[in-house]
Every structure is written in C-alpha cells, then in structure tokens.
Amino acid sequence: MTTSSRYSQDADEIDLIEVARELWAQKTLIILITLIVTVAVGAYAFLSKPVYEAKLFLQPPTYNSIADFNYGRTKEAELDPYSVKDVYDVFIRRLQSESLRRKFFDDVYLPSLPKDKQEGSRELLYAALLADLTIAPVRGSSDRYEISARTNDPSVAAQWITEYLKRADDVAKAEMIRNVTREAEVRARNIExxxxxxxxxxxxxxxxxxxxxxxxxxxxxxxxxxxxxxxxxxxxxxxxxxxxxxxxxxxxxxxxxxxxxxxxxxxxxxxxxxxxxxxxxxxxxxxGLNVNPEDVALYRQDGNVEEPDRPIKPKKALLLLVGVLGGGVLGVVVAIARYVVRRFRTAKRIDPSQL
CATH class of the missing domain: 3.30.1890.10 (FepE-like)
Known part of the structure; x- marks a missing residue:
C-alpha cells in the first residue's frame, strides 16, 4: 500500500528537468508552431491595408480677428461686444454638430466608398465615419481641440480635415453674420x-x-x-x-x-x-452694417494639415514580435500538454498491485 501511494505521488509530480528535456525533444514542434503563428501574423501585417492618420489642432482666435463683428457694438449703442469665447463657442458648436457630420457623410464620405459598400447599412457606415473622423478637446486644455481623420489613403485623410473644417467655418461664420445683421436690423427698426x-x-x-x-x-x-x-x-x-x-x-x-x-x-x-x-x-x-467673411476668423490653426507619410497601423514590427512571442508560447504550451497527457497515459497503464 505504501509503495502504491509513493508511485501515485511520483506520477503526479512534474520534474522540471524532465520537462526541459521534453521541450528540447519537441523543439521541432515548438519551432513549427512559432513559424506558423508568425507567418499568419506577418501575412495580416503585410497584406492588410495601411491606415493613415492626419491631425490638426485648433485654438481660439485673436481679438483682432473678430474685431469686425464688434464694429459699432458699444454700450452707448446698447449692443454688447462679442468676446473671443463667444465667437469660438459658436465655431466649436458647429464643428461638433450632428447636422454637419450628416452633411459631410452624404456629400463626401459616402461617395468615396466603392459601389458595393454604399449599398450597406447607412447607420453602420455613419458609425464608421464617426470612428474615422473625430473631434475632441486636447487633454489638459480647455479651449484647444484636435480634429483627426483616418483613411487608407494619406491624401484623403488630409483632404477630409480640410473639407470638414471649411464647412464648419462657413456655417459658423454665416451664423455669426446673421446674428450681427439681425441685431443691427432690430436696432435700426427701433431708431426708425x-x-x-x-x-x-x-x-x-x-x-x-x-x-x-x-x-x-x-x-x-x-x-x-x-x-x-x-x-x-x-x-x-x-x-x-x-x-x-x-x-x-x-x-x-x-x-x-x-x-x-x-x-x-x-x-x-x-x-x-x-x-x-x-x-x-x-x-x-x-x-449699412455688414461683415465680410474674409475679414474675420473664428479659430486659429496650430500648424498645418499635412499628408501623413507613415501609417499608424498595422504596426508591422510590433505584430511580428507579438507573432514570434505568441507562437513560441503557444508551441511551449502544446509541447507541455503533450508531455502531461503522455505521462498520464503511462501512469494509467501501470498496475500498482504488481509493485
């Protein structure tokens, strides 16, 4: 009975040296699995379409660039002047508006897709646009915003930002000019x-x-x-x-x-x-109060929109490294699993009563 218990205990224990020997014995299998995983990951890395990202940072305009909005707006005229924040808020609100995104989706994004993709779900396509074209405040700053676009074509990414920004600027300027003109007209009617x-x-x-x-x-x-x-x-x-x-x-x-x-x-x-x-x-x-859109600015660009020259994904070197490491780990796991199964079967075939 004592001999049987000792053998059962030995069978359940795994000798690290023996495991190392088994891994070395199965090195061909481990290398083969590593190669298969690495090749699969490498195929994905080199065959998948690259994704390029263009970025632009925005910040509030200067007071001089909004001066024409405040022409004639004094306390004596009973018209409060616009602050830089007032003007910038109008622009940011338009920049992030759902109506502008939908208009851009219909006019620019959808026509750029292949015919077969255009026939897909509009909501799914719109969700894809929202993932590819993002507007968000810069972390740590209350008034700086970042607009970024991701596409498979670097020139398209830069064009998207330029076009979207122009549309937002045009709509926001039109709103500001309407506000200025409407207030001037109301004031003129009161005087009349x-x-x-x-x-x-x-x-x-x-x-x-x-x-x-x-x-x-x-x-x-x-x-x-x-x-x-x-x-x-x-x-x-x-x-x-x-x-x-x-x-x-x-x-x-x-x-x-x-x-x-x-x-x-x-x-x-x-x-x-x-x-x-x-x-x-x-x-x-x-x-006669009128504002020329060319004489005012609602925001400032921090830098220029440039075509990205390097894709942000797939990151081939990182993927290959992950493939090698992941394949190696998977090969080791498979080798150990084979060793454990074989050892377990060997123990089952031995009858302890004969010892």
Whole structure:
C-alpha cells in the first residue's frame, strides 16, 4: 500500500528537468508552431491595408480677428461686444454638430466608398465615419481641440480635415453674420420708429401752430393791427419776447399771414425736429452694417494639415514580435500538454498491485 501511494505521488509530480528535456525533444514542434503563428501574423501585417492618420489642432482666435463683428457694438449703442469665447463657442458648436457630420457623410464620405459598400447599412457606415473622423478637446486644455481623420489613403485623410473644417467655418461664420445683421436690423427698426414718432409729433405741432396762428390772425384783423406796434426802449424787447401764446396777435396780421402760409406750404418738418438728424445717421449706420467673411476668423490653426507619410497601423514590427512571442508560447504550451497527457497515459497503464 505504501509503495502504491509513493508511485501515485511520483506520477503526479512534474520534474522540471524532465520537462526541459521534453521541450528540447519537441523543439521541432515548438519551432513549427512559432513559424506558423508568425507567418499568419506577418501575412495580416503585410497584406492588410495601411491606415493613415492626419491631425490638426485648433485654438481660439485673436481679438483682432473678430474685431469686425464688434464694429459699432458699444454700450452707448446698447449692443454688447462679442468676446473671443463667444465667437469660438459658436465655431466649436458647429464643428461638433450632428447636422454637419450628416452633411459631410452624404456629400463626401459616402461617395468615396466603392459601389458595393454604399449599398450597406447607412447607420453602420455613419458609425464608421464617426470612428474615422473625430473631434475632441486636447487633454489638459480647455479651449484647444484636435480634429483627426483616418483613411487608407494619406491624401484623403488630409483632404477630409480640410473639407470638414471649411464647412464648419462657413456655417459658423454665416451664423455669426446673421446674428450681427439681425441685431443691427432690430436696432435700426427701433431708431426708425423713434424717427417716425418724432415726425408725427412734428406734424401735429405744425398743425397746432397753424391753428394758433389763425386764431391770432382773427384777433389782429378784428382790432385792425396790420403791423406790430412800435414800442421804444427796453419795453420793446420785453414785448417782442412775449409775442407768443395770448399775445401772438401782436405780431400783426401781415406777419401772421406770412407765417401761416409758410407753415401750410412746408413740405417737411425734418429740419425743425430736434435730434432727428442724429437718429437718421444712426439708422443709416445700422442699415449699412455688414461683415465680410474674409475679414474675420473664428479659430486659429496650430500648424498645418499635412499628408501623413507613415501609417499608424498595422504596426508591422510590433505584430511580428507579438507573432514570434505568441507562437513560441503557444508551441511551449502544446509541447507541455503533450508531455502531461503522455505521462498520464503511462501512469494509467501501470498496475500498482504488481509493485
């Protein structure tokens, strides 16, 4: 019984020296497996299409590059000027918008695919675009963004970034210009309403003056006062200054008729309305306020978009190294497994009762 137990224990133990001998004995198998795995991995590395990545970093514009957006925007004009952050936020929002991605997918990405792939699931193709064209903030920076494109053609990767960036810039500029123009138009309409109110008030004041002068004319004619009375000394200037209101008739019927005729024949009261010309100048300024897209910038490029000259994957050297190591490990595992199975079968064939 003791001999049987000792043999069973020896059978379950693996001698490292014996294992090393077995591995050496099966070195051909290990080398063969290593070669097979390495060749398979190498075939993938050299036959798969290379993937190229183009990158571009974006950062906020300078204050000078957004100056035209703030032309005429002052506290006196009741229009708050745009900050660099305001303008940059509009651009980033458009850059990351779903509508722009969808438009780029329909106009650029989908037509670039082979005909057979274009007939596949649009959602899967769109998901592939989102994986290939990414926009993300730069780690450690709150206002710098990175836009990258991955394709099998290095020139296409650079073209994608250029085209996508141009589309985002055009849409964001159009939005900013619409905002500026709309606010200017609202301001111009408000001023025009003030001008119209002043003109109405001026017309009513003209009509009131005619009524008052006609009443004074009747009084002057009723008392036979054709010309203003001649008053000498200091009293003359005092009476002349008081020839308004109830004493208007003292101007004399002749002067009153001329004044009434002048008011009735007046075509416009604009020259006589206070502050009207200033308001007209302001309204004209806001009507003519326009921003040239070429004179403003919503972002700055940190560098240029360049065609990548080396693929980011497959990394052939790394894959070959992994193939060699992985194949070697797999070969060793297979060799040890064969050794263990053979040893186990040998132990089963021995009858312990004969020992």
């Amino acid at each position: 309403q003030q001008i119209e109110t002043l003109r109405i008030s001026g017309k009513e004041a003209q009509e009131d003056s005619i009524v008052q002068l006609k009443e004074a004319l009747r009084i002057a004619e009723s008392i036979g006062l054709e010309n203003p009375p001649l008053i000498s000394g200091n009293l003359s200037s005092e009476v002349s200054a008081a020839m308004d209101g109830q004493l208007t008739y003292m101007r004399g019927a002749k002067a009153l008729r001329a004044e009434i005729r002048n008011l009735e024949e007046r075509e416009s009261n604009d020259p006589f309305i206070e502050n009207l010309r200033d308001l007209q100048i302001k309204a004209g300024f806001y009507h």
